[in-house]
Amino acid sequence: MKFLDIAVKDLYQIFKDWKPAIFLVVAPIAFTLMFGFMFGGFSGPNQGNEDNRLPVTLVSSEQTPITESIRSYLEKSEVIKVEIADSQISIADLEQLVVDGDSAAALILPEGFSQVVRQEGKVHLQLIGDESSTAGIAVKQEIEAASTRLRTAADTGSQAVQTFEEKSEGADPSERDTVYDQAFTMALEAWNAPPVTSIETQTSSEDDPTNSDDNAFAQSLPGMMAQFAIAGLIGAAEIIVQERKSGALERLRGTAVSNSAILVGHWLAMFIMIFLQFIIMIIFGQLFLRLNFFAAPVATFLLSIGSCAFVASLGLLIGILAKMPEQTAVFALIPMFIFSGLGGAWMPLEMLGETVQKVAQFIPLSYIILGYKDILLRGAGLTQTVIPILVLFGFSALFFLPAALIFKGQNK
Amino acid sequence: MKMLSIALKDIWRSFRSFFALAFMFGVPILMTLIFSFLFGGIGSEDGFEIPTTDVVIVNLDEGSPYVSNFDHEGGVVNSMGEMLINTLEEDTFKDLMKISTGTESEARLAVDEQDAGLAMIIPANFTNALIGQSSSDAEIEFYKDPALTLGPDIVKSLVMGIVDGFSSTTLSIDTVLSVLSDQGISLTQQEQMALVDSLTSESENQMQDRGVGLEVIPPSTTESSGDDPIKAILRSIMGGMMIFYAFYTGTATAQTILQEEENGTLARLFTSPTDMVTILNGKFLAGFLLIIVQVVVLLAFANLAFGVSWGPVLPLGLFSIALVILANSFGIFIMSLVKSTKQAGIMYGAVLTFTGMLGISSVFVMGSPIEKAFNFIPLLVPQGWAMEALEASWQGNLGRTLLMSAGMVGWAVVFFFIGNLRFRKRFG
Structure with a gap:
């Protein structure tokens, strides 16, 4: 002993x-x-009680039904929290926001964005972010998914206008624009309730669900x-x-x-x-x-x-x-x-x-x-x-x- | 001259000590090598590696009575579930996931036993939901190993991106029909089929171009160094380690006062016409010179061995001088708090490791959701000010480097004053 x-x-x-x-x-x-x-x-994005979504600064050089639909769509995201910045904000200031950690990333809808979407069906988004950070990767994934959905909405708008023109002769440009905007907004909103969703489950003890x-x-x-x-x-x-x-x-x-x-x-x-x-x-x-x-x-x-x-x-x-x-x-x-x-x-x-x-x-x-x-x-x-x-x-x-x-x- | 003699004796002693050399050069370099290894900087040209996830797919999709087969990649499949699996099996995804198929119980068991990282269960109504013929939404279940984070999340994101592509046709058709109906227009069956064909082909193009419309621009301040991400990480690590261990060197040098006291050489020195101020200044000078050598060697080594760029010389020089003064004063302060070399060990371990890790914590939280909080928390300790000054220095921000360096000197004055006072009181 x-x-x-x-x-x-x-x-x-x-x-x-x-x-x-x-x-x-x-x-x-x-x-x-x-x-x-x-x-x-304690939890991943938006799984807790508080809003712990990643802040993303949104800058839009124009206010159109298309950009408004995009803002509205992104505001419903479970991953990012949209913070609107003044359209006059400089790129350097946006970069500083990201570097300082005030924003996880900054999303820019450039000048003429809506016109390009409407006429060419192309969605070109600029994202200032650090792809080597976890926050940067998460935001990029979310915006990439949003970008695909925006393209679908743009295609839907174009298809709706095309069919509308075929079926109603003599439609004026304002009617075409209305049809486009309506189809674009509806298509984007439809993504909030897509036909196929995902559910995540994980291995856990049956006796004690808190383990998971x-x-x-x-x-x-x-x-x-x-x-x-x-x-x-x-x-x-x-x-x-x-x-x-x-x-x-x-x-x-x-x-x-x-x-x-x-x-x-x-x-x-x-x-x-x-x-x-x-x-x-x-x-x-x-x-x-x-x-x-x-x-x-x-x-x-x-x-x-x-x-x-x-x-x-x-x-x-x-x-x-x-x-x-x-x-x-x-x-x-x-x-x-x-x-x-x-x-x-x-x-x-x-x-x-x-x-x-x-x-x-x-x-x-x-x-x-x-x-x-x-x-x-x-x-x-x-x-x-x-x-x-x-x-x-x-x-x-x-x-x-x-x-x-x-x-x-x-x-x- | 007495001061110089004391300093030279301490420097000579330090350079003969394996352990002093280990702390000054060995451990910081070792740590950077470990991190380099962790991030794939050694033996890999590709930088970060995204882990490959073992995925077991369970296809419960029953297809649809309305559409018996679908064209896919020149072949025919019976359900959208089958099409999804074929898409995921393409070479494009083989680095991200290793796919196998099985029954639901087999898949869950594989995840439970850690043979797979993820089980993906495609529901029975998958096809019907995608073609708008299901009364309820379809839900793909991702059953994952909770200990894995990145891999399953990437696979899930990828799969849902592909499913989005599948869903887009249905969503678009429903939307177009609804908008046209609002305009009082209805389509014949044939016109609807033509619309489906057109939208399906658009959807296929989109799947090929996923992510094409997104341009990611790195913030210019992180890009300005011209380093790749690995080098930027190594620079942060090496910088952090250099600061961390400069404080060790300062403390180790100051510790010689206690050693001399215990060995009796300090008492012998007092019998000579040498006052306490000269002795302390001699110790301070030794620490000053040692840390200069340490900082210069580590900066040069990082540049030569890892290709790390430290930015403009002027701010780097300002930072280095402030670091040398601060680390040295901190050592005198810390050693003035302990009574013997016995207590010094725990001071190394506890105080220096704790304040050091907190001070350089901004390195570890880079890009994480709490990064912003760590702009301030490290400033509670002197090492945090040094890290801030170094970051400002390599970003070429002279104003901020000056500000932070002035703060470091402020800390140093306080430490030196208290340490000096305590030693003079003790030996006076």
């Missing part, structure tokens, strides 16, 4: 200072919120929790280095405490520290971020144990490898950045290339994130999360064994 005394001593050293709390709680919560909102927060929420925090919370667990090792691993530097380790070895008790004691302290962090983060996610970890309590518990075991083993290895206290920062931060970046903590893996996805199979953080996402999004239970859990225990052993061997070697 001597390992317990060592663990208690380490924990006292860790928690007698308030600063680790920044790493263990404040930083992961802050960055969970930041990355979560970055990927859409479109919740970006299900990606960001596990990622940040794992990332900052590694960062939190700096202080804990430093204790091992200080123990060795101060000669306390030598003195300890002179007593009846075995090497394995020392190792396990240090490992256990780190494990408990990280496990506490996981508990706080999971409760935070459950209470404030609508993440239902408790839908699969056993799977959540075992996955947390596996995750903490891996991080603690990594911390043990860092503490044993570092010769100076400040080295622990380098040894912890480098794997933190590599594991986080390549493990999908900052960005969902499916958004990254195939090569990164293959590399991620060798990165322990990807299994932590996968496991929690399985529970939170796919409604998985213990059976479905058993592989990530086992892999994490495997990684734990992979880091613990060299730590033990090196520690034993240092003893000789």
Whole structure:
């Protein structure tokens, strides 16, 4: 039971200072919120109570029935929120709106737009937007769909006028214009109730439909929790280095405490520290971020144990490898950045290339994130999360064994 | 001269330390390489890769008793559902989706077991709805793996674009007939068929030209660098990392005061005719020179290795000087708060990582819906001012660079004043 005394001593050293709390709680919560909102927060566009559609500035150089129909059609979009700008606004000002983030994009209906639509049936829209951003991509898709529908409306108008002329001889231009405008507007409005619509459903636990929420925090919370667990090792691993530097380790070895008790004691302290962090983060996610970890309590518990075991083993290895206290920062931060970046903590893996996805199979953080996402999004239970859990225990052993061997070697 | 000797000793010590070098150069370069790898900048000329989604299609479409077959691509199909599948199987879409077909239960199971990212279920009344012969609307179900975001959304958008093309004929015919009816005109069966033919051919042309009428113009401020998107991202990452780790260097240099105190060399220095101000100035000078070297090396490396363009020299120079002063003063301030090198580790980890990540957070939220909020939040920490100044600098905005750099120097004065005061009180 001597390992317990060592663990208690380490924990006292860790928690007698308030600063680790920044790493263990404040930083992961802050960055969970930041990355979560970055990927859409609690819901996708217009699925929540508030209007979170992407603001798009609409500039029309002319006011015609055609441009009015387009404005009216776009205002009903579920993806974009139309904000009308003065027709005299300059291109530079529009670009600045997009660059400043005041608008996700700016849509321009240029001079003579209505005439071109009416006479040639062509719809030429100009969109100022950044295609490399998620907002820019979403707006482009929406406007592209709108552009196709506008062309249909234009064709419908032309066809209506053509048929009208064939059937009523001597129709004057104003009558033709009226027919065109009416057909154009009706065709555009008809797209608000198309004959074929789509419905999106997704994998979820039958017992708990909340699992299927479109919740970006299900990606960001596990990622940040794992990332900052590694960062939190700096202080804990430093204790091992200080123990060795101060000669306390030598003195300890002179007593009846075995090497394995020392190792396990240090490992256990780190494990408990990280496990506490996981508990706080999971409760935070459950209470404030609508993440239902408790839908699969056993799977959540075992996955947390596996995750903490891996991080603690990594911390043990860092503490044993570092010769100076400040080295622990380098040894912890480098794997933190590599594991986080390549493990999908900052960005969902499916958004990254195939090569990164293959590399991620060798990165322990990807299994932590996968496991929690399985529970939170796919409604998985213990059976479905058993592989990530086992892999994490495997990684734990992979880091613990060299730590033990090196520690034993240092003893000789 | 004493000040210079102290500075040179610290610089020499830093350049002999593997760990100082790792923080100064290794980690920022490593981080940029990781991001370059993440975004496909290494080994790929194409930049971003859109993921290929495995799609299982379930065609429940029963066709229509009114139209028994449809011409499609020189062949004949029995339903619009079949036509949709044939369209999706064309080579154009093979990079975006890998298609297979199955029963509804097989498709759902494939998604549940993560063998597929999306199941697309075409309803029984699909054809009838498209030709205007169904009493209710048809609904295509997209059953997706909730852990996937981008791929299924792209496929859905694409499919609905094609379905729009199919729907357009029906919508147009209904509209034309309605408008003509308002004008007191009715069409014979034959005239209606001619109208259908004409509108169908227009609809087919539209499907070929999808997106042709849309011209996307990138904002000139993001385009002005002449970089491709990957290089622009790498510039943000490298710039962010440079700022992040310049603060580490400033703090590490200031930490030598504590190390000297613990080793007893500081007390020995005090017995010589060297006052506290000279020692602190010597430490400040060391940090100043080290961060200059760090900034110059990282800027040059990013330019040579990644082809990153940092914009005009004058604003870049202003930013660099302000960064050097700020990072250095911040280090003195931070180290004046801790009592020993034992506490310094957690300061590196906690305070520097937290403020650093917050300061450069604008890099991570680029183009996201919360980007606007992150125009201000990073300004709560000094690193945020540095990031703003650097962005203004590469955009060639001299006025804003000056403003932000002045802000950085303002922060630096406050940090230096407090740090200096605390150290003088402690060792005075």
